Amino acid sequence: MSLSKQEWLALEKKAHELRNLCLDTTYWAGSGHIGGGMSSIDILTILYHKYLNIKKDDPNWADRDRFILSKGHAGIAYAPVLCDYGYNDLEQLKTFNLTNSKMGIHLDANKVVGVDASTGSLGHGLPIAAGTALAARVLGKSYKTYCLTGDGELNEGSIWEAVLSINNFNLNSLITFVDRNHCMIDGDTEEVMKLEPLADKFAAFGLVVKEVDGQNIKELCEAVDFALASDRPVIIIADTKKGAGIKMIEGDYKWHYGAIDEDLYNRCKSELDEYFKARIERVEREAK
């Protein structure tokens, strides 16, 4: 099922809106994990606006698709997605990180509507996702589980323990994304703790690996379509850029967590606009 040009454009527009909301939230909060937030936005966009089978008015619907943000520090991107979708009031974003807010850096499943697991301690989300996928089988349900990990997060042994389980139990209802932005806190992933050859590692563990441009909506959708049709579990390595959309921070590991003042905010806004323009031009060029 290929992505129509119209649908692609609509998703691009949504991703642009969500990038802006992520920036706004960082500005309102004063600072945030904007780098790893921006790299994840396109994945979150296609999930919440194309794939996830969820109900706005019934967030706890037992048959809903699950999404688990294993890289929980991307709450600064995830909270805007959940508010924009309608699960939570958009005004709440202005309280992000404030004392007694429901929304802190890492979203709490007991406080924020639509969050399937309280993450933030890295290496926890994928095992939980394996669990919801396994439960679907036991309970005879057809929901899918989607999970998004960081790449630095893959250093955690628990990730590889989960991958063993995903392969062993053949959890093909679980679709995993790796936000492969090549950065962690202390530097480039290949300098701090080598991951490559990453695709080969996952393949050796028994998963079907898809490598795509994680800032390309069409490629991401094709990968999900492939995974949905696969009878073996698929992991999508999404090649992304930390801070994608904001040129001055793009690819810079130092922007893992950063503060944004008014001046910087305004410059980021105009860079996001330029980025959006270029992305729309790509759609015009590449859409059939």
Next chain:
Amino acid sequence: MAGGFVYTAVESTAMSTAEYYGNTLAELGREHPEIVALTADLANSTKIGIFQQEFPDRFFNVGIAEQNMFGVAAGMAKAGCVPFLSTFSVFASLRCADQLHTDICYQNVNAKIIATHAGTSFGQAGSTHHAIVDLAVARSLPNLVVICPADGVETANAVRAAYKLQGPVYIRINRGFDRVLYGDPDYDYGFEVGKAVELHEGTDITVIATGSCAFQALQAANFLESSDGLKVRVLNIHTIKPIDKEAVLKAISDTRRIITVEDHSIIGGLGSAVAEIIAEAGKGCGFTRLGHEDNFAPIGLHEDIMSIVGIDSNGIIATVREVMNKDFEQDDNWDDEV
């Protein structure tokens, strides 16, 4: 300072607590080539990176793999190195609890865990990053010395002392800046592992505090002295284990009323340690523990959380007044106790 060392590491008062740690470790590194440093993608956040700058060949970033880091450190220690390892307190005490238990404490290796972002000092990150049970875990592990310094200068003291001790040490320090308790780095207040520091004399009641709560307790004591005429003894118990039993027993006998204050659960940390001493002493003593009740803390700034939880000076003042008004010695009525 016991041992009389000069704080060349501490040139500025405008340093975060972790920076005192990083600088002290670098200083120790100059004196002792067997010191190595390990972190799990938190070189900058924990300030162990200051050691890295000076000794890149003795520094190892194991990536985001804390359990592995504890195991590697145990191995290095067994071979004769003295590893200092740093990550956030919540991960050091819980993610790595098994490694801490079996690789570090059971084998009694000479490794020093300097765990940062303690208590609710990383308040906005929420409960995944709050460490409010780490003292309970660490305190129960045999062989482990557990220290919770009150500020940067005390952290420098504790880190130096940890090196001198043979065997595992767990030190938990806060993220960011602590209120300064020992402003002048050259001021010798007699830091000694296992010895309480009396911050304020008093005969009416004793407030026993640890970590960032020590400053708050001192403020409360000063205020209560001028406003209520109360003489509040304040003890800074920086060493949670081995705890200064003598100082607690003396407080029971001298003041008959004790309040503990900590940025930690009231279960298992300083409050529990003091409660055990009081109970075993068999003497009547009014007693209240301040800390996190059996709850996860809210999201927010550290100082806000401390105020909400009641472990800031206001909370301490209110509790002191409450405990002072309790006529426990003559109280034969058990209805309100059960």
